[in-house]
Amino acid sequence: MSDGVSTARRDPVEERWAAFHRWGPYGLLLVGTLAAAATADLLMSSADRWAALALVGSAVLLQLCWGRLRRTRPGPGAAAAVYYFLRWGLAFALTWLNPFFAFYAVCGYFGAQVLLPRRLVKVGLFASAVTMAGSQSGGLPPKGSMGWVLFGAVLVINVVLITVFSHLAAQEDERTRVQGETIAELETTNARLQQALDENAALHAQLLLQAREAGVADERRRLAAEIHDTIAQGLAGIIAQLQVVTSSTDPALAREHLASAQALARHSLGEARRSVQNLSPLDLEHDVLHEALKKTVTEWGARHEVRADFTVTGTAVQLHEEIEATLLRIAQEALANAGRHAGASRVGVTLSFMGDEVSLDVRDDGRGFDPLDLPARSGTGGFGLDGMRARAERIAGAVTVESEPGHGTAVSARVPLVPHDH
CATH class of the missing domain: 1.10.287 (Helix Hairpins)
Structure with missing residues (x-):
């Protein structure tokens, strides 16, 4: 009975990853192609465009062939390794022609563990890191000594991140x-x-x-x-x-x-x-929540050159470690979303202590969005708003989002007030 239940209830996370490995390369290739086409006049010659068109066609053909072959040869193996490095070679050549094809090259990070034998995983990841570093440092080949220095620095950062992952x-x-x-x-x-x-x-x-x-x-x-x-x-x-x-x-x-x-x-x-190690955030190691939030807001405003204000209302008390960590992560995610999407000129963060409840509000005057479009926006594989809600729900709290195109966005988190000594 146990085996039957396990088969019937396949992990939805595994199903999503299987779908990504099947369709993700097509989608990322499309994104890279559109981005490259938009910048072709600035970055590519006429010959480069024809070469890129031929390489894109080869990439699609390779993906179609692998779609048929993978049904008979699932898992890591010689055929999968050949496919992986052929795809890497096409991605490298495309990124050489236009750095925006790195959207396609990022497939290498996700496919190494699935496609390559264990002895080749690090080789595949490093090869993908070279392609990504070339794109992130301004394109391949690096230009001048400063370009090589920058390429080396970005490559080291990518390798460090690969090691961490x-x-x-x-x-x-x-x-x-x-x-x-x-x-x-x-x-x-x-x-x-x-x-x-x-x-x-x-x-x-x-x-x-x-x-x-x-x-x-x-x-x-x-x-x-x-x-x-x-x-x-x-x-x-x-x-x-x-x-x-x-x-x-x-x-x-x-x-x-x-x-x-x-x-x-x-x-x-x-x-x-x-x-x-499942420890609290580094920012809370020496500071209580409102102090850590003030530093986070100040640093974010300086980094994005945006006016960022932090306010505390009510009597601030030290909260339970899990509640402080949850509110800090929600604030960091809300600020990250504002920095990536809002285009705001001003952001305000308010932490309110209200009897048996704590409220965190993050508001910006950016471009906003249609909340009805939220499922489509959150269904791109990220953890943004869904992640904030999940964090709050784990401590019996809730997150609400209010936004309107052209009128900014407000993210509000409300959680129980549990003091540190409980």
Whole structure:
């Protein structure tokens, strides 16, 4: 019965990843092609355009052939490795012609573990990192000595991030292995008890299966949310700093932004280590919530050159660690969304202590959006608004979003007020 339930209830996360590996390369190739077409007049000659068109056609043909072949040869193997490196070669050549084809090259990061034998995974990831670093540093080949320096710095950052992600994956595999061994031991014990308690055997098996699914799914959600809220946002900040370096002719300004990028990389690496150990955010190590929020808002405003105000209402008290961590992550995600999408000139963050409840409000005067379009926006594979809601719900709270095109956005989180000593 246990095996039957497991087969019938395939993990929805695994189903989404399977769909991504099947259709993702087509979508990313389309995005890269559209971006390259939009910038072709600036970045590509006539010969480059014809070459890119031929390479795009080859990439589509390769994907179609692999779609047929993968049905008979699933999992890592020689055929999958040949497909992986052929796709990498096409992505590298396309990115050489136009850096925006890196949208297609990013497939290499997601496909290495699925397609390559273990001994070739690091090789595949490094090859993809070279392509991505070339795009992120201004295109291939690097131009001049400063271009090579920038390319090297971005490549190092990409390799560091790959190492962090691999470490997180190894931790997840180890947790899953330990959980599997524990479940196996429990199933053996239940098999002995079944002789005396035959009427309860089905119930025990069902409970064990649900516990395993819930544990694995919860850990995956936690790691996914932590990666999105720390490493992904840190990487976005690093790229923004390096883009300034790429376009700047002032060596002093370039050094300043390179230093900022290094600081963000170190901070993201620290957050990644803390995420693996399931510790509180680094910002809360020495500060209580309202102090950490004030620093976060100030640093965000300086980094994005946007007026950012922070206000506390009511009597501030130190909250339970999980509540403080949840509100800080929600604020960081809301600010990250404002920086990426809002185009705001002013952002206000308010932390309100109200009796038995704490409220966090993040408002901006940016371009806003249609809330009815929210499912489509959140269905792109990210964890943004859905992640904020999930975090709040885990501590019996809620997140609401109010927005209108042209009239800004307001994100409000309300959670129970549980003091630190409870």
